[in-house]
Amino acid sequence: MSQITAAYRGLRLGDRWGGAPQPVRWFVMLLVIAFAFYLPYLNVLPFAYIRTDLTASGSDWASVLFLVVVYMIVAVGLNVVIGLAGLLDLGYVGFYALGAYSVALFGSTNSPVVQAMQSKFGFSEEWAVPFAICIPIAIVMSLVAGVLLGAPTLRLRGDYLAIVTLGFGEIIRITARNLDDVTNGATGIIGVPVPPGPEIDGRSFFNTIDAERWYWLALTILILIIFLARRLENSRVGRAWLAIREDEDAAAVMGVAGFKFKLWAFAIGATLGGLAGLLFGSKQQYVEPNAFMVQLSFLFVAMVVIGGSGNIFGALLGAFLLTYLPERFREFVDWRPFAFGVALVAVMILRPQGLAPSRRRAREFEDRRHEAEEAAADA
Amino acid sequence: MDFDALISGLDRHTLDGITRGSIYALVALGYTMVYGVMKLINFAHSEVFMVGTWAVLGTYTVIGATAGMGAGMVIAATVLALLVAMLASAGTALAVERIAYRPLRKKGAPPLIFLITGIGCSMVLVETFGQLLRFFFGQPFGRVTVNIPSVLETKTLFTIPGVDLAVSNTRVLIIVGAIVMMLALDTFVNKSRLGRGVRAVAQDPDTASLMGVNQERVIMLVFVLGGAMAGVAALLYTVQYDITKFDIGFIIGLKAFTAAVLGGIGNLRGALVGGLFLGIVEVYASAIWDSSWTNVYAFVVLVVVLMFRPTGLLGESLGKARA
Amino acid sequence: MPEQKTEGAVEEQVVLKDTSNHDAIEIETSGPDGSVLLEVDHVTLRFGGVVALNDVNFEIRRGEILGLIGPNGAGKTTCFNAMTGVYTPTEGKIRFKGKEIAGTKPHKINHLGIARTFQNIRLFPEMSAMENVMVGCDARHKTSVPGVLFRMYRVRPSEEELPESGIRRSFAKVLGISRHTLEERAGRRRSMELLRFVGIADRAHELARNLPYGYQRRLEIARALATEPELICLDEPAAGFNPAEKEDLMGLIRRIRDLGHTVLVIEHDMKLVLGVTDRIVVLEFGQKIAEGTPDEVARNPKVIAAYLGEPDDAA
Amino acid sequence: MLLEMKDAVLNYGKIEALHGISVEVNEGEVVSLIGANGAGKTSTMRALSGVRGLATGAVFFDGEDVTKLRADQRLRKGLVLCPEGRGIFPGMSVTENLNMGAYTRKDKAAIDEDYDRVFGLFPRLLERKKQIAGTMSGGEQQMLAIGRALMSRPKLLMLDEPSMGLAPMLIQQIFDIITEISQQGTTILVVEQNAKQALSRSDRAYVLETGNIVKTGTGAELLDDPSVREAYLGVA
Amino acid sequence: ACGTTDTGGGGSDASGGDCDFKIGAMGALSGANASIVIPSVDGAQLALDQWDGGDCTVTLERFDTEGDPAKATPVATQIAGDDSFIGVIGGAFSGETRATKSIYQDGGIPMISQSATATDLTQEDPVEVFHRLVPYDDYQGAAIAKYLTDEVGATKVFVVDNSEAYGEPLADRVEETLGDKMVQRDKTEVGQTDFAPTISKMESAQPDAIMYGGYIAEAAPLLKQIRDAGIDAPFIGGDGLYGADFGKAVGDAGEGAVVMCPCAPIDESSTFASDFEGEFGGAPGAYAAEGYDAMSVFLAALDDGARTREDVLAFVNDYTGEGLSKDIAFDENGDVPADQVSYWAYKNTDGTLTPEVEVSP
């Protein structure tokens, strides 16, 4: 382990990357992106061993890739909330659920909402809100939910926010489960619409089986989001978040509108969560409340923290590992949760700053560690 | 919606609520104490409780306690189970502290990391009973609900005159047990010297050490006390419900944590008030509507309370709790 | 502290203003010197039984350095807190440029033009010195989240704002440059200038928490200045300084005033207070007991009795 | 010799703040430590009190090696620090804070006596017995911190900038108190920016400069030293 | 069609001459509800073991979903994406079946469920690939209601469910059929352990029977608390309780509780029972015969020469034959014909479920 990390440090990737000329960086980036798009077809040994469908009870590789990317979108969003703005959100699954449910509620002919609209406006049985319109609906719904949740609760400090958001996630799930007349309750909604596309082999372009198409779609969205989210970090907004995290009162006296920026963080996070949920629901073509249990929120937080909160690429790495590894080792079904727990503890103790922390966090962390170690007089 | 049902059965519902709330309150203590001192949500605390319930089962199994023993035996078995549960829970809490938190503290890690190791520990403990032990020992471990012999058989102890409400011995045990433990703990923290040390570390660990407080000792103490209270809760829980399960801690932990925040996290009396309040609210609301909305009531009440009292019903912090 | 600053003061006055002013908030620095800038009008502030301020009444005039002194617990910091929106007075009004500000949120008050430092230093410890100052600069910037994300708001750049080279230059000519980019650039430049101004530019990129105490105090001043306040309030800026360092600080305070800021300073060090202020207000038990020029105050028997004790040059 | 620090090196991460300094304090003395901002005065106090460990070097107290002891263990031996920046317990009342000072003591009667003594020294504290310490003014907190240190009945009392944030009259008073408790038999090590006052009341003093001791001597000697006068007394 | 995903260990080309296939079985193979599912998969295994496939080899692959729809969807995608699978036995529970049937539909892979009973699966939005060997819950609701009125003679039934995809609609059906013979309806939650509010409602409603829609995990503590509170009205549940673990979990409190199931008792002396016992060391449990039948249908398709999913699907759609559990045929929705609908009430005596009476709704 230490040898590997030493070797890794020896490469000084970060520095080299920073020092490389612009065109080289562009080229490498394009290469990475191209490789990412190629991944579903990756079939050359030994690299093919990363595939998840090698064992008998394995799972579909492209579907896993899709899920990885969806969770990466989640992680990028949650990283804004936790990593940048320092707000502990334990109910992120709520937004994810909202995204999935919005597209189902408005886009599926099986949804009571659509059926009500049909009878109210005399539309045909086939009618539902077109997918293209479901997207803005989903985004607006989750954004509004983010603001509605944030407005009264962001004034609360730290850990109070954690439990309130956790409650929010549960409220969304339970409401979805109990409001039979709106959401079909526990039965869930089938026939969630998919993006339009040409028919191939008698199946619509985006279907439940050809997951690589979903993967490409999600990947494209993810790349766009990363591009935008990176802009936040080193900007007035990023600094405001940082300042709030460090000392909210002092920041206010320095003219930082704490509440406004926190609300923005929440809104951005909510939107990305909703978007990820939308992709998930649409790919599944089925939503039901049990897919949105609190534990999923914990998983999301773990992704961001394991990766190294504050750094988008850390969050991506975290999302990848925590989604991919359990799928890759499916054959150990019964032992996976146990291993997962052990891994969480072990990784965090060995590398508390996260696997790929932002430079700032890494530096902060080094300082604190030295301090703590020296503070122990008997060390 | 059935408000009549609530009104007509108010006495009964209140009793139910207090019973439920007493257990929340005892578990909430663990959250509140650890939070007060370390500003840390100990996510594994729900499993500390869970381990306690298994300890009760283990004790009964080993001594072969069953329903229908003589009164003396029942008392002996229960007391023994109580001690074992307290020991097991306190030990688990201490182990969690040693394994998941202390190394991080030594490295000065930020709070978020503690949260993740806490979640990790919680999973490990859950899986220990749901998988690991089953793998080695088979039943009763595993993912199914297991029965715990109801050594203390439910009997009506007395009837409250006037409202004609029958009160069973188990309920009396739960309510009285919870309140006695809380009072003892409260007195300890507020009156004893060590208790003052706990509060000092809570506010400023460095200065506390300059006053002669041994920080590590205090932290251990907090985990042990919180764990022991969860052990008490575990025994009372099994007395009332006679079951346990590998993941039984999750929901109770969640509620207890909510109760702690509701009362004002870091505040011992807050835990009691928050627990009872939450228990009663849940039962009342379930009486009016139904139990499928329970968590929604709980969290809505939490949000409403926090909106008017941003630091909970009784306000924050072990230190600020004015004795 | 480097000495070359004193002469450069007049030029700096120009440079230190935000140059991204395509759309910056207008601050009226106009108005004749000597006109009332801030008015504390019969302010009373109680905490339960404690009366921290009792019918306090004074004003700050544009362009002056006003000292606020008094025994411990007299209510000086509380007075600051009331002025910067941390507390709301129980009774009375505080007017800034004629506008009532009691009850306004702290960040709004900052936007109106009041900045402060803290008695117990409160920097952003994990940010570099430069970033700390940037946060101050940001107070005058307007780009918010959509602006940062999508860079939609574009301004026609002036010649010197255009990039040097080829394609980018043509792009910028046609599409303009986003306000965000210009603000960032200006903010960075100005932060560096401010750090130089207070004399700590050599450690601009170090984390604030690792700076020595004296540097931290100066950094707080730079951060406050970055918000372009009309009134800057310093709470015991010399605490923990030795006499030589205090001497430097006096120069800095004067130069801040020379830039056109009005200064309010709380300080227990009489040498500094008497040496640098134009006027002094004295509080005791929440009440104003004296007001006047340093000479008047130093001779005032009430002040001597309540605060100074027998003359002691070493204080 | 009551307290001795030998060749102490203290690091903050990669920064070495003390480069191997040695300090001695004899029983009954008042010793002061002066130096510019960042010279390492506070670091020295932290190392002595055990809040921070040393990289190399040793600390002896009362003839015993206490280098490996934690702060709380050293306190029990009578080595008490009143830290820079006061470090009061913000959520406790004034009385509770004082009570914490007596945390390790069991002699109830004597503790009550000490309460009276502290309240006698700082009447403001008596007035505000019930106030939550975090809401007190800067100077009031400083009084509380000193009072609390006295409650420990130290053998050796270390004060880090006790006059910081105090009004002129109180500064005078603080130094009088220092003299007084020294006469009552407590040994004192004090860090002060107010060098003139400190030196004039000290038996001996050390001058620290960027982590090294550059001068030592009796208080009077240093007061007369021209370089000290220029650097720390503000007199050219 | 989806050759993109088969690699390395992937299956053989289905259109080739050789005959080497897999059949998937998905359901709750672990957890509190596993005892309702495992016997049926064992039954399927038994059918496979007893089959002589000639040059065909078929393997049964078990996928544990814990009965959780969220965990079932990746499994379904995997099965549907792997061409060597030509049929699916399951899903065992209604929720997971609902979540996955459109995936199987897209993959064109036939499913035969041994136990998913929710009405909507076939009645509201039928998909071509889905078939089941059990009647749907409209019948079960009616059967339970009929048992309650006719056998128990109840006029004041208290109906509780677990707010979940199987229990709630079932309780709804019971409620509908009972009409005003139901006194009160209440809902609980999965994972709940304290049922005090529900019990105090029962105390004031004074029901003469209690019906629970849900699975074993919550039924056991609920029933115990009911009995603890001194309420001794008869207790009846749906097939969600039809597992060997029910008796164990509920203990003494469960004595006399009744479980309804659309499965006829298996004669202990039948060859099936003895074969099953020989293979798995116990009497055939919940839906073992249905599992056996589901597998048999697929195997018959292979015997018939079907070598692709399409062929198998066509075969299953038109299948008629005599099965262990009933005479098998599927209508256009994939349901068993109405004349095959039959229910049995089982009574829990000494911890085992013993057939009490047949009820036809």
Ligand SMILES: Nc1ncnc2c1ncn2[C@@H]1O[C@H](COP(=O)(O)OP(=O)(O)OP(=O)(O)O)[C@@H](O)[C@H]1O
């Ligand atoms: N939140 C509060 N609650 C109760 N009393 C308070 C509060 N804030 C301040 N006080 C009291 O008000 C008085 C004035 O405090 P303030 O901090 O303004 O003093 P100050 O003049 O700045 O003193 P110093 O020079 O010591 O800093 C003090 O006696 C203090 O104890």
Ligand SMILES: Nc1ncnc2c1ncn2[C@@H]1O[C@H](COP(=O)(O)OP(=O)(O)OP(=O)(O)O)[C@@H](O)[C@H]1O
């Ligand atoms: N926590 C810390 N982390 C990193 N460096 C530190 C830390 N504390 C102090 N230092 C550095 O160590 C050196 C000595 O600091 P110290 O606080 O001992 O000085 P001091 O003499 O007490 O100064 P002052 O008069 O400002 O209190 C300084 O350069 C300071 O920047």
Ligand SMILES: CC(C)C[C@H](N)C(=O)O
């Ligand atoms: C195995 C059975 C109890 C499953 C149940 N009939 C359901 O549809 O979910």
Ligand SMILES: [Mg+2]
């Ligand atoms: Mg003050």
Ligand SMILES: [Mg+2]
């Ligand atoms: Mg210092």
